Amino acid sequence: MAAHGCKKLVFSSSATVYGWPKEVPCTEEFPLSAANPYGKTKLYIEEICRDIYRAEPDWKITLLRYFNPVGAHPSGNIGEDPRGIPNNLMPFVQQVAVGRRPALTIFGTDYNTSDGTGVRDYIHVVDLANGHIAALCKLDDPNTGCEVYNLGTGKGTSVLEMVTAFEQASGVKIPVVKADRRPGDAEVVYASTKKAERELNWKAKYGIDDMCRDQWNWASKNPYGYGES
Ligand code: UDP
Numbered sequence: 670m671a672a673h674g675c676k677k678l679v680f681s682s683s684a685t686v687y688g689w690p691k692e693v694p695c696t697e698e699f700p701l702s703a704a705n706p707y708g709k710t711k712l713y714i715e716e717i718c719r720d721i722y723r724a725e726p727d728w729k730i731t732l733l734r735y736f737n738p739v740g741a742h743p744s745g746n747i748g749e750d751p752r753g754i755p756n757n758l759m760p761f762v763q764q765v766a767v768g769r770r771p772a773l774t775i776f777g778t779d780y781n782t783s784d785g786t787g788v789r790d791y792i793h794v795v796d797l798a799n800g801h802i803a804a805l806c807k808l809d810d811p812n813t814g815c816e817v818y819n820l821g822t823g824k825g826t827s828v829l830e831m832v833t834a835f836e837q838a839s840g841v842k843i844p845v846v847k848a849d850r851r852p853g854d855a856e857v858v859y860a861s862t863k864k865a866e867r868e869l870n871w872k873a874k875y876g877i878d879d880m881c882r883d884q885w886n887w888a889s890k891n892p893y894g895y896g897e898s
Contacts, residue, residue, distance in 0.1 A: 676728045677808045679801060680718055683711045684736045684790070684821065684858055693825065694861035697734070697817045704853040715817070722815035729813055731804040736790035736821030736860050738797050740880035741887030748887030749794075750894025759791075762832060763884060766841045767892035773843055775828055777850035782857060786828035790821035790859035793875035793883070803871035821860025822873040831877065838881035839889070 670676065687695045688702035703709040718730045739759040741748030755761040764770045778785040800820040807813055826834075832843050866872050892898070 678718065678728070678730045679804050680714060680730065680732050682715050682732045682734045683708070684734050684860065686712050686715065686734060687858060689855040690858060693857050693859050694823060695819065695858065696861040697819060697864055719815055726814060728815070729808045730815040731807060732817040733800065733804055734817065734819050735797060736792050736819065738794050739791045740793040740795070740875070740883040742795065743883050745886040745890040748884070748891065748894070750896070758828060758831065759884060762835050762843055763888040765843050766835065766839050766885070767888055771844065772846045773832065774846050774848045776848055776854060778847045780856045782827055784827050784829045787854055788825040788827050788857040788859065790824060791826055791831065791877055791880055792821050792873055793880045796873040796875050800865065800869070800871050803869040807869055818865040818869055819860040819862060820865060821862060823860055823862040825857055825859040826877055834877045835881045835885065838878060839885040
């Protein structure tokens with residue numbers, strides 16, 4: 670990038686760098702850790718970005734820590750289509766809803782949360798996209814250097830609450846099977862959104878009902894994603 674005179678960078682990091690946070694909401698100053706190889710890639714690349722900036726302060730780098738992106742473009746033409754068995758909650762729920770899989774496995778029902786299932790900060794992909802535009806605008810600010818921002822809604826939602834919201838949006842019953850906790854999963858993770866609000870002038874607009882509505886619109890129009898049955 671330097672060889673081509675490109676010294677502005679927005680990096681897609683992840684809330685996974687907070688590991689199992691001791692408290693919530695997670696602020697950008699929280700200690701960082703990685704519970705799995707994916708998290709390590711995010712952590713290491715964040716470190717490399719910070720090092721580049723320390724060595725060459727004329728770079729402008731924004732690290733965006735995504736919480737849990739879900740939903741789809743409201744047109745229903747662009748959405749998530751993972752290969753193989755989905756690792757994330759909502760793509761799995763979507764595949765159950767269209768009949769591609771028999772039931773959702775809920776990983777852990779004994780967490781210290783209102784209904785025993787894990788809590789996350791789900792964010793609509795359109796809000797996330799707008800967060801990137803805000804981050805790009807910030808790179809034009811002459812006073813900006815290397816900064817990190819959470820992109821989340823600041824609200825926690827449990828697995829069961831998410832399943833219920835999706836059932837309401839789709840009118841489809843999602844059968845569930847309760848299972849043990851998944852190794853490496855944290856109990857409760859949600860964002861402090863204050864820094865992004867203050868410095869990027871950005872705030873998520875959509876709630877989980879909007880996310881589920883748009884995800885179902887995409888799923889029902891494209892039950893096999895970009896592929897074929
Ligand atoms: N989860 C689940 N079944 C699945 C996938 C995920 O119960 O098939 C749970 C998981 O334990 C966590 C939440 O859903 O509490 C979100 O998981 P995801 O993998 O989507 O995001 P992450 O754990 O990386 O935040």
